[in-house]
Amino acid sequence: MNVDLIFKIAAIGIIVAVLNQLLIRSGREEQGxxxxxxxxxxxxxxIVNEISNLFETVKNVFGLW
Amino acid sequence: MExxxxxxxxxxxxxALVCLLxxxxxxxxxxxxxxICGVVIxxxxxAQMTPLFDTIRSILEKIEGGNEYTTVIIKSLGxxxxxxxxxxxxxxxxxxxxxxxxxxxxxxxxxxxxLPMFTALLQIAIGLIG
Numbered sequence: 001m002n003v004d005l006i007f008k009i010a011a012i013g014i015i016v017a018v019l020n021q022l023l024i025r026s027g028r029e030e031q032g033x034x035x036x037x038x039x040x041x042x043x044x045x046x047i048v049n050e051i052s053n054l055f056e057t058v059k060n061v062f063g064l065w
Numbered sequence: 066m067e068x069x070x071x072x073x074x075x076x077x078x079x080x081a082l083v084c085l086l087x088x089x090x091x092x093x094x095x096x097x098x099x100x101i102c103g104v105v106i107x108x109x110x111x112a113q114m115t116p117l118f119d120t121i122r123s124i125l126e127k128i129e130g131g132n133e134y135t136t137v138i139i140k141s142l143g144x145x146x147x148x149x150x151x152x153x154x155x156x157x158x159x160x161x162x163x164x165x166x167x168x169x170x171x172x173x174x175x176x177x178x179x180l181p182m183f184t185a186l187l188q189i190a191i192g193l194i195g
Contacts, residue, residue, distance in 0.1 A: 054108055
């Protein structure tokens with residue numbers, strides 16, 4: 001079980017939230033939005049890998065396709 | 066890989082806490098964390114299902130023609146589990162319409178899988194009548 005992935009995502013979320021707040025407070029709203037977008041893309045890439053792993057396992061175990 | 070039920074319970078509760086914490090600041094990350102938690106739990110459970118299916122297969126092999134029926138049952142089970150996971154995720158994200166469509170797709174997929182069995186049943190019925 002790779003539980004650390006959940007905590008990794010939690011950490012990315014908290015860091016992005018803090019960065020976003022900082023950048024917005026210092027008047028750089030575009031960069032804050034870019035940070036949010038980049039964090040979201042990183043997390044989505046991690047999730048997509050794991051979901052493809054899940055689908056492969058399900059295909060093998062249940063004999064689909 | 067033997068994972069106790071207590072490990073899964075602990076993982077679920079801790080992920081729920083993490084999601085709750087993240088939801089205040091960034092709701093999209095909360096959804097991501099919940100997806101990952103679901104996938105991790107599902108992977109561990111599915112990995113333990115293989116010996117179960119082998120046992121069921123060996124039991125149902127004794128029935129005549131039971132082998133293909135077992136394959137259909139297990140395939141439908143897989144489709145159901147994956148569909149349930151996706152639909153629950155959509156519902157968590159607040160997209161009930163999307164969840165409904167995914168469930169519809171899952172139902173159609175199971176129906177298509179079970180169609181050969183329907184035709185076999187109809188053949189038997191026609192044979193009995195005729």
